[in-house]
Amino acid sequence: MIDSVETLKQRVEALKKEGTAATRILISMGTCGIAAGAVPVLEELKRVLAERQLEDKVEIIEAGCIGQCYAEPSVEICNAGSGSVIYGGVKVHDVGLIVSHIEDLAPDMNTVEKTWYYPETEKNTRNKIQARIVLRNSGRIDPEKLEDYLKNEGYQALAKALTEMTSEDVIKEITESGLRGRGGGGFPTGMKWNFAAQQPAGRKYMICNADEGDPGAFMDRAVLEGDPHAVLEAMAIGGYAIGADTGIIYIRAEYPLAVKRLKIAIKQAEENGLLGDNIFGSGFNFKIQLKYGAGAFVCGEETALIHSIEGKRGEPTFKPPFPAVSGLWGKPTVVNNVETYANIPAIIRSGAKWFRTIGTEKSPGTKVFALAGKVENVGLVEVPMGTKLRDIIFGLGGGIRDGKEFKAVQTGGPSGGCLKYDRLDTGIDYESLAAIGSMMGSGGMIVMDEDDCMVNVAKYFLDFTLDESCGKCTPCRIGNTRLHEMLERICEGKATMDIITKLKNLSYAIKDTALCGLGQTSPNPVLSTLANFEDEYLAHITDKHCPAGVCTKLITFKINDNCVGCTLCARNCPVSCISGERKEKHHIDQDKCIKCGVCYQACKFHAIDKL
Amino acid sequence: MSCCDCKGKKPNLILDFPDKTEKLNAFIDALDIGLDRDRNRGFLIECLHEAQNLFGYLPRSVQQFVADKLRLHLSEVYGVISFYSYFTDKPVGKYKISVCTGTACFVRGAEAILDEFKRLLVIEMGETTPDEKFSLGTLRCVGACSLAPVVMVNEKVYGKVTTKIVAEIISECK
Structure with missing residues (x-):
């Protein structure tokens, strides 16, 4: 039980005295690592260590994501003496070799360069491009062990905030740091907290938006899977600052591992008095619960998210009133994104001035x-x-x-x-x-x-918006449908030149009139591809040609004179539309061809042209 | 409004599976349900998650059961189910095939993979084969972008999928 700053100090000292094993082996066990095959590697590692009786000397840590997805499964060896090295693309049969070279770290293997430094504890002496504040612990600690987090300055920021600072001090520090919402909007976090703090005392809520729905973005998941306690600590700090006693993490049901690790972390924090009543003997109470999303991108918008927590359809409502004034169940509510929260402990520990040394004047960090x-x-x-x-x-x-x-x-x-x-x-x-x-x-x-068609890319993003539009306001529901139809016509070669003006006019109309952020930004992919790649649009419209060879309606596959009649294409064609005698030039039946491109990939003689 | 496409024969999962119903009942009773409908609604989504875990999908009988327990209207429950893509009121196949259509997978050819699945299984997106063996759907980003394009079959992730190995994935499920 940690009931005061003193006991926290004693606990950390005791943990540090226990010391760490001479060698630590870290395995990336995030969703991506597991998908790439980290589990068999881990099992083999345990087996080899047991076989060679090294279990006492070597500690295995199942860490979160180190961010080097291309090199998964990755294994990092940290030696007290000879430093550390990360091996990438580790296979089960490599494990024996790695363990044999655990002292000198010199097997002939694929290693991953550390392209990052940790600005909180070290100077960037080697000109590294990456600076890790948010991903500080990810891949370095076992996310299921509170002790690992405590050893790495864990809960020091909460202790400092609760015992040395008033809630105004905390808000002032965050405001001065210039931290802005990392979920996309970029609204100053300190200002948001200040609005909520100024509301009359009473029930208030601190919400963490962990409903990461952006296709192709997974940083929040990495933080939740790799360093869940950092989010809990930050939410408690925020709760203290605005006067809330309840925190809610709204998380995607599609992230089972993150959910599991958060549940473990919340339980550990509660058992150790780091969440609950009278934290650090300061009289401040704070508890955190999980709420699950159910697959709706628009719930990233804060009013929609709040409705979803209330059990309704996740439709946004007009602001004002802002959630900081009237949010969940009509009470003042602050909604911040996972990545935003992950910055908070570092800012409280090292100060706003330090934070401002990183990044730019208007966007620090x-x-x-x-x-x-x-x-x-x-x-x-x-x-x-x-x-x-x-x-x-x-x-x-x-x-x-x-x-x-x-x-x-x-x-x-x-x-x-x-x-x-x-x-x-x-x-x-x-x-x-x-x-x-x-x-x-x-x-x-x-x-x-060069193989990507920008018109098709714009169409893809609109496809997504259409699918995810909640349908409440007309510009988003109908406007985007019309935009999508126009892009479809362009991709099919059925459009005429006047479509460009129509696309632009409708895009601006949607931007100006849609209700929430989702609708207001949905035409951006169209406008930006029009601005930067207008020539590709023109090629589709006037020449009926897709320069990247993506839009299937506009391409034809033809066999040229390089054909030696090997029959490979005919054998691979899924619809059997290629005919011809062995050792003679083949022919594609254009009426039957589904333009899948299998023949194009299969041909070894460059005998198929994509026109 | 028809709640599911069960084509005439309407299974009542609540009556047909008393053990599952009992589990759902116990789950809801353990929550702090009261007379305040607004407050009860706050538990709706987690109840639906539990119900879908138990029954596999949420046909009208299950929706009605949850609605009654939480003192909500059936229409409110249906409104929530139809809004969120995670919930389904149609039965799903034994093998749930999901093609990732996140941006990273898209630029590496997810569309062609999806088309190949449609062609081989002779179903459209969101449908289930008549033998209730395969369902085909999409999902947005599993975060394994380095393995793009990615296909998930139930819990298993297949990475770097090409149109050629689609048939292999299907035959593996037999």
Whole structure:
């Protein structure tokens, strides 16, 4: 039981005295690691250590995600003497070799470079691109052990806030840090807390938005799976600041592992007096409960989220009143995103001034991006605000896969925009991205290459918005349907030139009139692709040609004179529309062809043209 | 309004599976249900999660049962079920195939994978094969973007799927 700052101190000292094993082996056991095969590797590791009687000397830690998804399953060896190394793409049969070289760390294996530093505890002496505040503990501690979190400054910030600071001090510190909402909007967190704090005393709520629905973004899941206590600690700090005694984490039911780890963390915190009544003997009470989402993207909007917690359809309502005035059950409510919360303990521990040394003037701190798509190194990266897109995509991402040409990068998820190469030197923060027609969003960053059709990409995002629109307001429900139909016509080669003006007019109308953030930003993918890739739209409309060869209605497969009659294409064709004698040129029946492209991939003689 | 496409024969899951009904009943009774309907509604989504876990889907009989227990109207319960994509009022197949259509999977060819599943199973998105063996659906991002495109069959994740191995995935389920 930790009932005062003194007992916390004693507990941490005792834990540190226990010391750690000479060698620690960390395995990434997030959802991505498990999907890539971390479980058999872990079992083999346990078996080998038992066989060689090393169990006492080596400690295995089942950690969260280290963000290097492309290198999963990954295993990190930390030696007291010889330092640490991360092996990537570990197979079961590699485990024996790794254990044999546990002292000298020199097996001939694929290693992963650490491209990050930890700004709270070290200086960036080696010019690392990543700075980890939010992902500070992810991949470094066992998320199911409170002791691991305590050893890494855990709950120190809550202790400091409750015993050394007034709630006004806490709000002042957060306001001065310049922290802005990481869920996408970028609203200053301190200001939000201040609104709620100024409401008359009584029941108030602190909500954590963990309903990460942005396709292609998974940083919140990584934090919840890798460092759940940090979120609990931050919510308690927020509760103290605004005068709330109840916290609610609204989490996707599709994240079973995150749910499990949060449940464990809440139980541990309650058992140790870090949540509950009279925390640290300060008289402050705070409890946290979980509420499950059920698959609705619009519930990321705070009023919709609140309705969902109340058991209603997750439809947004008009603001004002803002939730900080009248939110859950009509009480003052603060809704913050997981990543925003994960910054709070560090700010309270190290101060607003320190936080401001990272990032830009208007957007201090870091941002986590889920870098995916056609880059070599897919994964989570946490970079200071203001980092150039080029450094992320070509530095951390390792450039485009298979030596292809970079075409576009999409930031901000379904509400964001596609940027082309001339924007690669933009330093990213909320303002700079908005200025070039995109947005920060929750941090999805999808890289596209020459094989992606930008009209089709815009259509894909509208598909998503249509699917997720709650249908309450007309501009979003009907306007987006019409936008989608127009894009479909373009992709099918049925559009005429006047469609460009129509697309633009309707897009601006939706932006101006939709009720919530989802609708107001839904035309962004259309507008940004129109601005940056108008030539592709024109090719579809006037030449009836898809330059990337994606829009199936506009492509035909034809067999050229390179054909040697090997019959491979005919054998692979799923609809048997390729005919021809052995050793003679084959022919594709265009009426039957479903344009799946299997023949194109199968041919070894470049005998099939995609026109 | 028809609650499910059971084509005439209407199974009543509440009567047919008394043990599951008892479990759901006990789950709801353990909650702090009172006379205040607004307050009770706050428990609706977790009750539906539990009910779907038990019965597999939420046909009208189950919706009515939950509505009665929470003193809500059937229409309110149906409204919630139809709003959230996680809930379904149609039976699902033994193998639930979900093609990830998150952006990372999309740019790496998820559309073609989905088309191939449709072609081989002869069903559309959101449908179940007549033998109730396969259901086909999509999901948004499982967060395994490095393995894109990704297909999930029940709890199992298949990574780096190509149109060629779609048939293999289906035959593995037999």
